[in-house]
Amino acid sequence: MDNSPTANNTSPSQTSLPDTGLAQRMTPSEALVETLAAHGVTRIFGIMGSAFMDAMDIFAPAGIQFISVVHEQGGGHMADGYARVSGRHGVVIGQNGPGVSNCVTAIAAAYWAHSPVVIITPEAGTMGIGLGGFQETRQLPMFQEFTKYQAHVTHPARMAEYAARCFDRALFEMGPTQLNIPRDYFYGEITTAISAPLNIERGAGSGRSLDQAAALLASAEFPVIVSGGGVVMADAVEQCQALAERLGAPVVHSYLHNDSFPASHPLCCGPLGYQGSKAAMKLLARADVVLALGTRLGPFGTLPQHGMDYWPSHAKVIQIDADARMLGLVKKITVGICGDAKAAALALSQRLNGAPLACDATKQARHDDIQTEKAAWERELDAWTHELDEYSLDVINQHKNEPGNFLHPRQVLRELEKHMPADVMVSTDIGNINSVANSYLRFEKSRSFFAAMSWGNCGYAFPAIIGAKVAAPHRPAVSYVGDGAWGMSLMETMTCVRHHIPVTAVVFNNRQWGAEKKNQVDFYSRRFVAGELENPSFAGIAIAMGAEGIVVDRLEDVGPAFRKAIDLQMNAGKTTIVEIMCTRELGDPFRRDALSKPVRLLDKYKDYA
Numbered sequence: 112m113d114n115s116p117t118a119n120n121t122s123p124s125q126t127s128l129p130d131t132g133l134a135q136r137m138t139p140s141e142a143l144v145e146t147l148a149a150h151g152v153t154r155i156f157g158i159m160g161s162a163f164m165d166a167m168d169i170f171a172p173a174g175i176q177f178i179s180v181v182h183e184q185g186g187g188h189m190a191d192g193y194a195r196v197s198g199r200h201g202v203v204i205g206q207n208g209p210g211v212s213n214c215v216t217a218i219a220a221a222y223w224a225h226s227p228v229v230i231i232t233p234e235a236g237t238m239g240i241g242l243g244g245f246q247e248t249r250q251l252p253m254f255q256e257f258t259k260y261q262a263h264v265t266h267p268a269r270m271a272e273y274a275a276r277c278f279d280r281a282l283f284e285m286g287p288t289q290l291n292i293p294r295d296y297f298y299g300e301i302t303t304a305i306s307a308p309l310n311i312e313r314g315a316g317s318g319r320s321l322d323q324a325a326a327l328l329a330s331a332e333f334p335v336i337v338s339g340g341g342v343v344m345a346d347a348v349e350q351c352q353a354l355a356e357r358l359g360a361p362v363v364h365s366y367l368h369n370d371s372f373p374a375s376h377p378l379c380c381g382p383l384g385y386q387g388s389k390a391a392m393k394l395l396a397r398a399d400v401v402l403a404l405g406t407r408l409g410p411f412g413t414l415p416q417h418g419m420d421y422w423p424s425h426a427k428v429i430q431i432d433a434d435a436r437m438l439g440l441v442k443k444i445t446v447g448i449c450g451d452a453k454a455a456a457l458a459l460s461q462r463l464n465g466a467p468l469a470c471d472a473t474k475q476a477r478h479d480d481i482q483t484e485k486a487a488w489e490r491e492l493d494a495w496t497h498e499l500d501e502y503s504l505d506v507i508n509q510h511k512n513e514p515g516n517f518l519h520p521r522q523v524l525r526e527l528e529k530h531m532p533a534d535v536m537v538s539t540d541i542g543n544i545n546s547v548a549n550s551y552l553r554f555e556k557s558r559s560f561f562a563a564m565s566w567g568n569c570g571y572a573f574p575a576i577i578g579a580k581v582a583a584p585h586r587p588a589v590s591y592v593g594d595g596a597w598g599m600s601l602m603e604t605m606t607c608v609r610h611h612i613p614v615t616a617v618v619f620n621n622r623q624w625g626a627e628k629k630n631q632v633d634f635y636s637r638r639f640v641a642g643e644l645e646n647p648s649f650a651g652i653a654i655a656m657g658a659e660g661i662v663v664d665r666l667e668d669v670g671p672a673f674r675k676a677i678d679l680q681m682n683a684g685k686t687t688i689v690e691i692m693c694t695r696e697l698g699d700p701f702r703r704d705a706l707s708k709p710v711r712l713l714d715k716y717k718d719y720a
């Protein structure tokens with residue numbers, strides 16, 4: 112049965128075509144592809160499928176490269192990395208059913224990274240839906256928790272309209288949107304116009320709230336700025352810096368936004384949150400006024416760390432976020448400003464420049480305090496060559512009797528920090544060593560750090576950096592990955608090789624799912640279940656896939672191996688996996704807040720308490 116819509120059942124009176132541009136006769140596939148091109152799409156990540164083959168067939172003549180990946184989840188993370196570095200849309204597509212469901216984790220991750228990813232989800236055809244055919248399911252519910260907008264193409268003639276709305280809303284709301292298309296709706300003939308991107312600007316926020324914020328800052332004795340992801344996304348570092356310099360205020364990065372203020376700036380104190388900077392935490396604890404610029408102040412990112420409950424509960428908080436729903440959601444605030452971080456920072460500077468500030472008198476003293484705290488933290492990091500808890504000391508001793516040479520993760524991370532190339536982009540995964548890395552990752556410019564954000568899925572970092580490299584081929588691209596997470600993502604090395612996308616992966620091989628094992632150390636009397644990993648040679652697998660592989664088991668080789676990998680990436684177009692043999696020592700746990708000691712009531716489990 113031919114259920115393709117034809118000119119007869121797509122009469123213009125049934126549709127509400129956008130009134131911009133010239134309506135023309137075309138197919139829905141052409142309408143989709145033309146809309147992608149109108150929104151500047153030049154790359155789509157995914158795996159081919161019959162469901163969208165009619166559109167895919169004309170990607171190339173529309174100037175769109177289809178980057179065929181190994182697994183759709185990887186494609187989704189690549190679209191995310193692409194969007195995070197470029198500030199433009201990342202696009203992922205897959206076959207209806209399994210190709211689409213494979214993307215769920217990636218879209219959830221993109222949602223929490225605030226990435227404008229558009230997922231195109233071809234669905235079972237309208238004449239088959241509900242009959243239990245092949246690869247058939249309802250695809251909107253799968254993504255409803257992780258999208259800012261979901262379009263279901265209700266009629267082929269509305270393809271361009273819905274597609275354009277997905278692109279406009281992904282950027283405006285800074286998050287994923289879904290374009291769900293019944294697969295028969297790619298076919299037929301329609302009359303449609305292709306609309307240009309809307310490009311809606313966000314303002315600085317209301318004048319009254321900005322006045323209140325300026326007055327509060329003018330009266331502050333010890334203002335501190337928390338610079339968040341909104342500063343990165345709004346390209347607002349310069350404006351944040353001007354404000355910080357006027358106030359003489361320390362600037363701390365919100366959790367995993369270490370690229371939201373230049374690390375070498377004298378006022379930059381490093382990141383808050385898990386394995387963050389003690390200098391940042393100690394200075395924030397002294398604040399009487401906090402300016403939270405472009406941050407939702409997420410609960411995980413302000414948990415106590417290093418035994419310090421540093422959030423200044425008595426301080427007055429000014430929070431600026433582009434999403435009004437984030438204002439006052441987690442932390443109590445005094446002034447909430449719904450606005451763009453750049454425009455708001457500029458508006459505040461204009462109000463404060465030339466005005467007397469209560470903190471002017473202490474500018475030099477505060478500056479000295481900041482330098483003292485920063486220097487103390489650097490000294491502490493230099494001396495902190497390995498973990499010092501009882502379990503870590505035990506395994507370090509055990510390693511001495513094992514064949515092979517194993518390195519302390521902290522020393523490795525310090526070495527890597529020293530050898531980071533200028534303009535580097537780094538993605539990090541979820542795991543113990545990756546979390547410890549937070550203390551050692553410093554950036555001079557924004558759009559450089561792509562950590563797995565609040566979704567926290569292992570397997571994020573490697574595909575994300577591949578997408579970032581596609582968007583910024585001239586920049587060195589590095590991902591940090593634990594050995595467990597590497598098992599989930601290493602197959603995308605084939606994508607790098609097949610499509611000539613050279614990157615560098617640093618794999619921390621500690622032969623365990625370390626971050627979770629740490630909970631068994633702290634809460635389950637070292638009853639290790641499911642934490643040990645018997646690994647093949649990851650360097651060997653890399654070579655078998657057509658990449659380079661280097662094993663490092665001496666500290667003095669870390670820098671040279673890493674530099675060689677970067678050189679191969681930038682000058683020979685080669686992907687290299689640097690496999691670093693690490694001890695099984697483990698840094699502070701991830702979720703001490705969320706676990707408690709086990710209680711067993713049944714006799715048979717009494718030994719498990």
Ligand SMILES: Cc1ncc(C[n+]2csc(CCOP(=O)(O)OP(=O)(O)O)c2C)c(N)n1
Binds near residue numbers: 544567592621
């Ligand atoms: C997809 C997914 N599965 C499971 C987890 C739970 N989890 C968090 S960290 C972790 C261990 C990571 O191990 P590895 O990548 O080897 O890094 P390490 O902790 O050893 O440094 C696991 C299993 C998760 N976050 N995401």
Ligand SMILES: [Mg+2]
Binds near residue numbers: 595619621625
């Ligand atoms: Mg591991």
